[in-house]
Amino acid sequence: MCDFDFGPLEAAYDYDAIKAAISRDILRSRKRRMWRYRELLPIDGEPTIGTQVGFTPLVRADRLAKKLGVRTLWIKNDTVNYPTLSFKDRVVSVALNRAKELGFTTVACASTGNLANSVAANAASAGLKSYVLIPADLEQGKVLGSLVYGTNVIGIHGAYDQVNRLCSEIAGKYGWGFVNVNLRPYYAEGSKTMGFEICDQLDWRIPRHTVVPMASGSLLTKIHKSYNELIKVGIVDSTPFSVHGAQATGCAPISHAMKRGTDIVKPVPKPETIVKSLAIGTPADGYYAIHAMRDTGGSCEDASDAEVVEGIQWLAEYAGIFAETAGGVTVASAKKLIESGKIPHDEEVVLCITGHGLKTQEAVVGKCGEPRLIKPSLREFEEQIYAKDTAAA
């Protein structure tokens, strides 16, 4: 952060030199990983941590498009990002490579779950000591998904913003590399690779609309930045695009500010939502996210817990993708943006789906039906299953 006013720092690049050094052919000749775009990432040498991360599928979802009432729908599917099934592997890879270059031997983070999983896994494979600090009431999948890597999991009795505050105090006192505190300018840049890949997978063009879930607002601002950078270095044409934000209604400080027409983000003291991964009451990048949305003609929506569950179910039933609660927020918010005409029915939209559903099973347990139980008998199958289903059809 800036030593003077504590504002976030931005990595600086020599875009003219990058423009001269890369081309579509050069990028395409490289491995299908996030490091394909390494000139636009803030590391000095070749990456040694997280070398397999990224290049998740961009899935055309025609059935979900029809359900949502939009012409063309793509899912950027980071539920299958390597190794911890969320987009956080992108940011952690950049942060840990930089941590290693800077000589840190202990890395840490404040997290709502996904970041903790990724720090734990990537630190384990790199042989770095790690501490992850999380709110004590996170989903079991997120807690276990950190513990299994042998990291130090510290559960804090408090909301994420209190965890964050403690981490900023610890980071100031000890020489640890906190990926989202003192390594944050590097960390945040990793999010750009999601945007780079989307354009690459659309054969080097920017999608007309992109819907992005928001906690701190960092991912949205970096996707916005990634599109502008690809224009700047001559890899894509400058075409109109809008980035839209999605939040959970129980913690929607950025969405509320957008709807009020201001860039002053009023913090939410006690987030109340099943979407724990987006439950950041004091979003550090909210101001920038609002300007990114406004500058591109984008909008913002938020979704209630019930709408989130429906969003998860629609994504699964109509696109075959099981996302965590943040994915439900994105689908449900996109539905509202399309219904209200903020995303026109005859245009194209990409939904950024950032984490796997197995991490937040609590949200849908008991809401997707139960298995029908029978004995291992053909007669029982025919009487209790096949006959009933045939009659119902």
Added chain:
Amino acid sequence: MPSVRIPTPLRKLTNELEVVQAAGANIGEVINSLDQAFPGLKERIVDDAGNVRRFVNIFVNDEDIRFLEEKATPVKEADEISIVPAIAGG
């Protein structure tokens, strides 16, 4: 006097002191007395218009002053005030 916890980036101005005492009946007054004792501190906490900077959080006994009365938030003798930079999430 209330005590004030100083974040690392500002300790150059407080002779590396982590915690300092500062008089005042509310946050605005505390910031002014901090600036008298440690010149230059105020401009790091508030902007030219006198508002607490966008990326600075101030807590009185763990309560964010934005949920209280901002700079007019009253403080008592035994209160603990923390100045904490905003950081990103995940």
